Amino acid sequence: MAPSDPSILLSWAQLQDIDFHKSIQINSTPHAGLGIYYTGTDTLVTFEDAEPITLISVPRNVVLTAENIRTFALSYGTTLRPLLRIGEDDERVSERATILRFLLFSLHEFAAPKLQKIAKESNCYAAYLDFMPSPLLQRRDDAQSQLTSLSLSDLPPPPIFWTPAEISKAAGTSLYYPLSAKLRLLSSEFEQFSSQWREVFEKVEGAGEKDVEISFEEYVRADWLVASRVMELPIGDEPGLGVVPLIDFANHSTSLHVNARYEITDDAVKLVSLPGQVAPEDELLISYGPNKGTSEILFTYGFLIDSEDAGCEAVKMRVRDGGVLQLVYGRPPVAEFYVREGEVKWECEFLWLLCVTEEDEFEVSVAQTVEGLPDVDISIRGQTLSGVRGQAAVDAIKEAYGSDEKMKDVLELRRVLILEKWVSGWMEDLARVEVRECVEADEHIAELEDEGKGDWKEKDPVDGIIETLRQREERVYLLVLQALEKRKEDLVESDTVLAYLAAQDEKADEEAAEAVETDEIR
Numbered sequence: 001m002a003p004s005d006p007s008i009l010l011s012w013a014q015l016q017d018i019d020f021h022k023s024i025q026i027n028s029t030p031h032a033g034l035g036i037y038y039t040g041t042d043t044l045v046t047f048e049d050a051e052p053i054t055l056i057s058v059p060r061n062v063v064l065t066a067e068n069i070r071t072f073a074l075s076y077g078t079t080l081r082p083l084l085r086i087g088e089d090d091e092r093v094s095e096r097a098t099i100l101r102f103l104l105f106s107l108h109e110f111a112a113p114k115l116q117k118i119a120k121e122s123n124c125y126a127a128y129l130d131f132m133p134s135p136l137l138q139r140r141d142d143a144q145s146q147l148t149s150l151s152l153s154d155l156p157p158p159p160i161f162w163t164p165a166e167i168s169k170a171a172g173t174s175l176y177y178p179l180s181a182k183l184r185l186l187s188s189e190f191e192q193f194s195s196q197w198r199e200v201f202e203k204v205e206g207a208g209e210k211d212v213e214i215s216f217e218e219y220v221r222a223d224w225l226v227a228s229r230v231m232e233l234p235i236g237d238e239p240g241l242g243v244v245p246l247i248d249f250a251n252h253s254t255s256l257h258v259n260a261r262y263e264i265t266d267d268a269v270k271l272v273s274l275p276g277q278v279a280p281e282d283e284l285l286i287s288y289g290p291n292k293g294t295s296e297i298l299f300t301y302g303f304l305i306d307s308e309d310a311g312c313e314a315v316k317m318r319v320r321d322g323g324v325l326q327l328v329y330g331r332p333p334v335a336e337f338y339v340r341e342g343e344v345k346w347e348c349e350f351l352w353l354l355c356v357t358e359e360d361e362f363e364v365s366v367a368q369t370v371e372g373l374p375d376v377d378i379s380i381r382g383q384t385l386s387g388v389r390g391q392a393a394v395d396a397i398k399e400a401y402g403s404d405e406k407m408k409d410v411l412e413l414r415r416v417l418i419l420e421k422w423v424s425g426w427m428e429d430l431a432r433v434e435v436r437e438c439v440e441a442d443e444h445i446a447e448l449e450d451e452g453k454g455d456w457k458e459k460d461p462v463d464g465i466i467e468t469l470r471q472r473e474e475r476v477y478l479l480v481l482q483a484l485e486k487r488k489e490d491l492v493e494s495d496t497v498l499a500y501l502a503a504q505d506e507k508a509d510e511e512a513a514e515a516v517e518t519d520e521i522r
């Protein structure tokens with residue numbers, strides 16, 4: 001019998017040695033699926049300089065990390081191990097892929113009783129995984145009907161579930177390129193994964209077609225579950241990833257309403273209170289990232305943030321430049337724009353690579369192309385640096401030219417002009433209908449539909465979401481353009497820029513005079 005009551009989650013948590021405050025409950029929320037609630041009778045108070053209150057503490061060994069999953073897989077003998085490519089060193093799968101594969105194995109509805117038993121009954125995470133958000137899982141009918149009363153179907157479909165036609169409508173926004181790239185990535189990963197899945201399960205006695213087949217839809221769903229629930233969990237200096245059961249039910253809110261945060265220790269991942277008050281029946285809310293833009297939150301979590309509440313609007317746009325940036329970064333870098341309480345800021349350090357030219361004795365050249373990435377040489381005022389990439393290249397240029405008082409403002413003006421041109425272009429893209437139409441023909445997205453990989457996509461109306469995103473991005477660009485215009489006005493008045501322009505005029509006059517002389521001699 002499938003669970004109907006989220007308090008089952010807490011019983012499961014107890015069995016896993018997860019500690020939680022006596023007044024914590026998992027419950028349905030109006031528009032965000034399940035959430036974590038404080039149900040005490042007294043207000044919970046955390047003082048500014050006092051220790052935070054631990055609300056939930058999950059031991060490290062319960063977290064769904066690649067390492068824990070691999071250890072866990074050893075007890076699964078010949079089924080899960082080959083799927084995670086354990087023992088096949090040259091084929092080690094990434095952390096993210098290990099978590100994804102484990103989720104798929106645990107959530108797939110196997111027909112063969114032997115497989116169903118291994119994946120569900122012997123799986124100590126099964127009771128927790130039964131509460132993963134619907135409609136993104138194929139729950140058994142009885143569970144589905146009971147859970148509908150928990151409003152889980154209110155969860156908005158994330159963009160990765162939008163139909164190809166809907167995705168096309170997002171053209172011009174900062175959502176379109178990452179979304180299209182993600183589908184491309186998942187589609188190519190799926191080719192390999194589905195054949196490995198078949199290979200593993202057809203060896204199991206009694207396995208039928210339902211067991212050896214995995215659909216693209218399931219793969220995308222599992223990927224979304226990982227993306228929307230995983231958190232960064234460094235171990236010492238090493239980066240790491242993990243899904244933290246129970247704490248992963250914490251929903252997002254803006255800084256005005258947030259009352260909890262994560263705390264990572266060597267032994268546990270905790271949800272702790274923030275200074276302030278939590279009233280009885282309040283939901284415990286965290287921030288998924290105060291600097292995340294509307295499009296980023298929409299892409300990963302599927303909902304629109306309340307941007308007015310957030311106090312910060314951000315747009316992060318990939319710069320598609322096939323030239324120097326592509327060479328030095330290997331992939332398009334991201335231009336970041338923030339509007340916080342009316343103040344506009346941008347982070348586009350890579351513009352340093354474009355604001356210096358041959359005239360400034362700067363050059364980027366490809367030394368040789370070894371499979372995949374080209375080997376890049378950077379020449380700065382006669383000094384050649386080999387193999388410097390990304391930020392290191394930017395730092396070298398900043399060090400060489402940034403301290404040159406005669407050039408500083410000139411280079412900044414060039415950066416401002418480049419940015420102005422890009423932002424104006426992006427604004428036009430946002431407004432231009434033809435762009436939307438032209439990407440409707442995005443071959444890859446069309447292919448997904450042709451191959452039947454797009455049939456399952458949500459048919460919910462998402463036009464409103466896209467329109468809001470478009471309007472917010474337009475607003476940010478407009479404010480950025482105003483700020484750039486202001487900066488440009490200041491820079492063109494600067495002594496160094498005026499001196500530079502005068503020198504350029506003089507040089508141009510001399511060149512013109514020389515040209516006249518040459519003509520006369522002829």
Ligand SMILES: C[S@@+](CC[C@H](N)C(=O)[O-])C[C@H]1O[C@@H](n2cnc3c(N)ncnc32)[C@H](O)[C@@H]1O
Pocket residue numbers: 031032033034035131132133155156228229248249250251252253300301302303
């Ligand atoms: C880490 S999970 C949180 C638990 C989730 N509510 C559940 O039922 O499993 C993140 C997902 O919760 C939903 N969510 C979180 N905060 C939300 C919010 N403020 N508005 C709408 N949905 C939200 C989104 O579907 C998001 O992808």
